[in-house]
Amino acid sequence: MSAEAVFVEPPEPQPAPPPPVRKRFANPRHDPAWVRWGLTSFAVIVVGILVVVPVVNIFYEALKEGVRVYWDNLVADPDTRHSILLTATVVPIALVANIVFGVAAAWAIARFNFPGRTLLTALIDLPFAVSPVVAGLMFVLIFGLQGYLGPFLRDDGFAVMPYLTSAGGVFVLVVLYFLYRPANSAARRGLWRRPAWLVLPTAGAVLFVLGVVVQQRLGVWPRNESLKIIFATPGLVLATAFVTFPFVARELIPIMEAVGSDEELAALNLGANGWQMFWHITTPNIKWGLVYGIILCNARAIGEFGAVYVVSGHIAGQTDTMPLRIEKLFQEYNLPGCFAVASVLTLLALLTLVAKTRLERKIPSVTHAPTGEKAGA
Amino acid sequence: MSIQIKNVSKRFGTFDALDNVSLDVPDGTLLALLGPSGSGKTTLLRIIAGLEVADSGTVMREGEDITQQSARDRKIGFVFQHYALFRHMTVEDNIGYGLRVRKRPKELIRERVGELLKLIRLDALAKRYPAQLSGGQRQRVALARALAAEPKVLLLDEPFGALDAKVRQELRVWLRKLHQEIHVTSVFVTHDQEEAFEVADQVVVMNQGRIEQFGTPAEVFERPANPFVMDFLGNVNVFHGRVEQGKAVVAGAALGSPDDAHEESEAAAVYVRPHEVVIQHEQSGNASLPAEVLHVNPAGSRVKIELRATDSDQLINAELTTERFAELALKSGDMVFVSASRVRVFATNYVI
Numbered sequence: 001m002s003a004e005a006v007f008v009e010p011p012e013p014q015p016a017p018p019p020p021v022r023k024r025f026a027n028p029r030h031d032p033a034w035v036r037w038g039l040t041s042f043a044v045i046v047v048g049i050l051v052v053v054p055v056v057n058i059f060y061e062a063l064k065e066g067v068r069v070y071w072d073n074l075v076a077d078p079d080t081r082h083s084i085l086l087t088a089t090v091v092p093i094a095l096v097a098n099i100v101f102g103v104a105a106a107w108a109i110a111r112f113n114f115p116g117r118t119l120l121t122a123l124i125d126l127p128f129a130v131s132p133v134v135a136g137l138m139f140v141l142i143f144g145l146q147g148y149l150g151p152f153l154r155d156d157g158f159a160v161m162p163y164l165t166s167a168g169g170v171f172v173l174v175v176l177y178f179l180y181r182p183a184n185s186a187a188r189r190g191l192w193r194r195p196a197w198l199v200l201p202t203a204g205a206v207l208f209v210l211g212v213v214v215q216q217r218l219g220v221w222p223r224n225e226s227l228k229i230i231f232a233t234p235g236l237v238l239a240t241a242f243v244t245f246p247f248v249a250r251e252l253i254p255i256m257e258a259v260g261s262d263e264e265l266a267a268l269n270l271g272a273n274g275w276q277m278f279w280h281i282t283t284p285n286i287k288w289g290l291v292y293g294i295i296l297c298n299a300r301a302i303g304e305f306g307a308v309y310v311v312s313g314h315i316a317g318q319t320d321t322m323p324l325r326i327e328k329l330f331q332e333y334n335l336p337g338c339f340a341v342a343s344v345l346t347l348l349a350l351l352t353l354v355a356k357t358r359l360e361r362k363i364p365s366v367t368h369a370p371t372g373e374k375a376g377a
Numbered sequence: 378m379s380i381q382i383k384n385v386s387k388r389f390g391t392f393d394a395l396d397n398v399s400l401d402v403p404d405g406t407l408l409a410l411l412g413p414s415g416s417g418k419t420t421l422l423r424i425i426a427g428l429e430v431a432d433s434g435t436v437m438r439e440g441e442d443i444t445q446q447s448a449r450d451r452k453i454g455f456v457f458q459h460y461a462l463f464r465h466m467t468v469e470d471n472i473g474y475g476l477r478v479r480k481r482p483k484e485l486i487r488e489r490v491g492e493l494l495k496l497i498r499l500d501a502l503a504k505r506y507p508a509q510l511s512g513g514q515r516q517r518v519a520l521a522r523a524l525a526a527e528p529k530v531l532l533l534d535e536p537f538g539a540l541d542a543k544v545r546q547e548l549r550v551w552l553r554k555l556h557q558e559i560h561v562t563s564v565f566v567t568h569d570q571e572e573a574f575e576v577a578d579q580v581v582v583m584n585q586g587r588i589e590q591f592g593t594p595a596e597v598f599e600r601p602a603n604p605f606v607m608d609f610l611g612n613v614n615v616f617h618g619r620v621e622q623g624k625a626v627v628a629g630a631a632l633g634s635p636d637d638a639h640e641e642s643e644a645a646a647v648y649v650r651p652h653e654v655v656i657q658h659e660q661s662g663n664a665s666l667p668a669e670v671l672h673v674n675p676a677g678s679r680v681k682i683e684l685r686a687t688d689s690d691q692l693i694n695a696e697l698t699t700e701r702f703a704e705l706a707l708k709s710g711d712m713v714f715v716s717a718s719r720v721r722v723f724a725t726n727y728v729i
Contacts, residue, residue: 262461265428268448269455270475271526280478284465 055346062343065336073340079316080341083325090233090321091301094241098297102248103290107282109249110256121253127245135242136310143229143238157227162220166211170204179275231313236321239307244297251293252286255363259285288362295359299352303345378439378529378562379404380425385434387420387586394420395431396586402564402579404439407556409573410566412583413609418566419458421583422532425564426455438529454528454561458535460519462507468518469494469503475526493521496555513544524559533565537572549576570610574598582606600636604723607648614654614693616647625720628688630666635722643724649717652679654695656705657714665714668693670707675699682707684715 030036063070075081108114109121127135141147145154177191177200191199215221229235263285267277305323312319320328322341329338380402387395395417402408410418423429425436427448435444443451463471469490470477476486494500497517507515516536523531536552537545553576556563567573573580574594582589582597582605590602601607608615618627625632625647632647657665671692672683680702684693693715697705707713 262457262459263463265448266455266457266461266463266522267474267478269426269428269453270478270522271449272474272478273449276478280474281463 055350058339058342058346061335061339069336070340070343073337074344077337079320080325080329080337082317083320083322083341084344086233086236086320087302087322090236090240091298093237094244094301095294095298097237097241098244098248099290099294101245102252102293102297105249106252106256106286109253111261124246124249127243132239132243132304132306132308133310136239136307139235139238139242139307139311140230143235145230147230153229154226156224158221158223158225160227162212162215165215166208169211170208173207174200174204230311231315231319233319235311236308236319239311240301240304243304243307244301247297247300248290248293251289251296255286255289256282288359292356292359292363295352295355299349302348380530380562380564381437381440382421382425383435383437385421385424385431385436387417387424387429387431393586395424398434398586398588400581400588400591402562404562405560406578407553407563407576408565408579408581409577410564410581410583411568411570411573411609412589413568415585416583417586418583419534422455422534422564422566425530426453426532427451428455452526452529454523454526454531456516456519456523456531456533456536458538460507460515462515462518462522464507467504467506468499468510471507471518472521472525474522479526489525493525497521511544512540513548516540516548524561528561531561531563533563535566535568537567537569545572552576582609584609601721604646604648607721607723612651612694614649614651616649616691617644618647619643619645620722625722628666628686630716632666633717633720635720645722645724648721648723649719651681651694651696653717653719654693655716655718656682656684656695656697656707657716658705660714661716665716668713668715670709670711670713672709673707675702684713686715687712 062073073080074084105120105124109117142149143153144150177196191203229238263281264277267281272280303323304321305327308321309324309327312321312324314320314324314328316328322345326338326341326345329335329341380400382398382400382402385395385398386393398417398421400421410421412418420429424431427443427446427450431444435442437443438451438453463474466474472493473486473490476489490503491500494503497520499514499517499521502510502514507518510518516539520533520536533552537548540548549572552565565576577594579592580594580597581591584605590597590606592600597606598610601610607613616625616627616632618625618632620626620635620643621631624634625645627647632649635647655665660667667687668684669687670682671685674681674683678699679696680699682695682697682702684695685691686693695715705713
């Protein structure tokens with residue numbers, strides 16, 4: 001084709017020459033030596049006293065009597081063992097909830113302009129602003145025995161479960177309906193041939209009622225039994241999820257805004273459906289930001305004390321998470337045990353720190369992203 | 378395939394991006410949407426592609442109403458202003474994406490991608506990532522990606538906007554040639570009138586969400602429909618005058634006869650392009666305006682001269698051929714007389 005002949009290939013962009021090595025004191029704005037040394041050593045001393053010494057001390061205290069004792073302190077006590085298991089149960093559940101919510105909220109805020117968008121952005125930050133103790137109290141007020149829902153939950157709490165599970169199931173089916181609906185109206189078959197406003201309410205209502213009735217008839221859930229939320233694992237999950245609520249969304253919103261929607265629109269224009277667009281284009285662009293958010297969320301969830309303290313009720317071997325267990329061991333003057341559990345948490349914190357520093361470089365920076373031209377130009 | 382747009386309107390908040398726009402793009406044309414920023418040309422392009430939803434009006438492709446169709450079903454290629462290449466995919470994956478999501482066989486995809494890479498002369502860089510390409514190369518990849526699925530219509534949003542002058546020139550010629558070969562109906566957005574005139578068969582001039590004029594480049598340039606088009610398409614001198622006996626009269630001097638008949642003594646804006654300004658040393662009757670030469674810029678293929686009318690202190694820009702300039706031997710400070718070889722008159726109710 002003759003169109004090929006037009007181009008004269010421009011020379012390959014040469015890599016920029018390395019910046020000249022700066023000589024010491026080359027910069028006339030350098031402060032005098034005593035200022036530089038003074039400030040540096042002040043910072044190092046403060047960090048040393050406030051951070052390095054305590055952290056080292058935790059490991060020193062934990063391992064003071066040898067690795068064998070340390071190990072026994074961790075696993076021999078059944079209550080300590082249970083606290084580790086409980087944290088390992090509560091944290092993943094809270095994490096998954098916050099990932100789903102975080103991605104959905106970030107998507108909504110970064111991609112759409114809807115009434116209440118600013119309010120939602122502000123509300124996402126609320127758990128950062130509220131004291132964790134207050135957050136815990138809030139759940140006690142709602143779900144506790146003396147709380148608003150307390151009498152109902154105590155008498156026949158599980159009665160609500162058929163409705164909850166059915167509603168959840170219908171919601172998932174609605175999402176699937178839209179995900180797999182062929183965008184081209186000519187290509188729609190079966191259920192998708194009927195208009196959505198007719199199919200969704202009818203099918204949704206039928207399935208919901210069916211789900212509730214079947215569960216009630218079969219007696220899936222125990223009757224006339226108390227459903228414990230406060231002073232039980234569900235309460236711990238709620239409190240942990242609430243406190244770590246902002247991490248994923250907060251991390252994703254600026255990234256999604258910086259990346260812009262042009263690539264996603266390009267994918268749609270090239271024939272991708274919503275699902276393909278999300279997996280092929282959106283996920284690769286936000287994945288490091290998402291991992292970063294998950295790591296921060298995870299670290300905070302594992303270490304959460306205040307909110308969990310209020311809703312847990314401190315039942316040893318039942319509702320003590322690791323931070324609560326540390327406090328209890330400390331109160332019992334079991335210092336080696338206390339430091340052993342503390343060292344596990346500290347180790348997780350250090351790992352988080354390393355992962356965080358590694359990841360920061362991989363996240364698409366705001367400055368390099370193409371500016372999405374606003375429509376109307 | 379032809380595209381028809383009927384009565385399309387779009388508002389962003391209180392801003393009218395498009396105000397009842399109708400447009401017919403005939404099959405196989407290369408059409409330019411020309412206008413200043415904020416004139417609605419990009420919005421119109423995005424509405425045709427289905428990336429933006431119009432508040433009202435219809436979009437038809439070959440007589441078929443596609444207003445309700447989603448972007449993916451329209452089979453309309455779109456080249457984004459900043460290319461929107463998938464940054465985590467190589468050049469070949471980018472180009473093949475449209476075929477991949479349409480589940481074409483791998484063999485066919487490889488073949489088509491190879492073909493397109495040859496067409497854009499980037500076969501050597503197939504494994505590179507977008508960040509490793511220059512602006513012009515990215516633009517060509519974006520074009521190849523849009524062409525891979527063999528769209529019926531190709532839309533380009535400011536295709537040369539972010540490129541330097543030389544690459545831009547090359548790409549213009551290339552786009553023109555490409556269009557001659559594959560004959561896909563194409564619409565591109567630009568704010569550069571030179572670019573629109575050089576590349577397009579048809580030009581649509583837009584302003585404030587409305588279409589001001591539609592026609593071939595020659596029609597639009599030679600017969601601007603209104604003061605906005607006249608003013609937007611290059612430099613122009615505007616005089617305040619009136620029409621007397623079929624002549625445009627400015628400060629007592631009859632500059633020339635406007636192309637169209639106008640009412641007598643109507644207050645009018647008289648437009649004269651710099652290259653249509655005639656400079657003489659002698660006054661010819663009452664047909665010329667006394668002026669002083671302020672500045673002469675002889676660099677370039679035409680000599681640019683800045684003058685000031687002695688009566689009104691108005692600045693006048695003129696362009697002379699080098700031959701005419703040598704004949705006149707002008708220098709700054711000379712007193713001369715100005716008339717026009719061609720004038721256009723619009724009734725004064727414009728705002729500039």
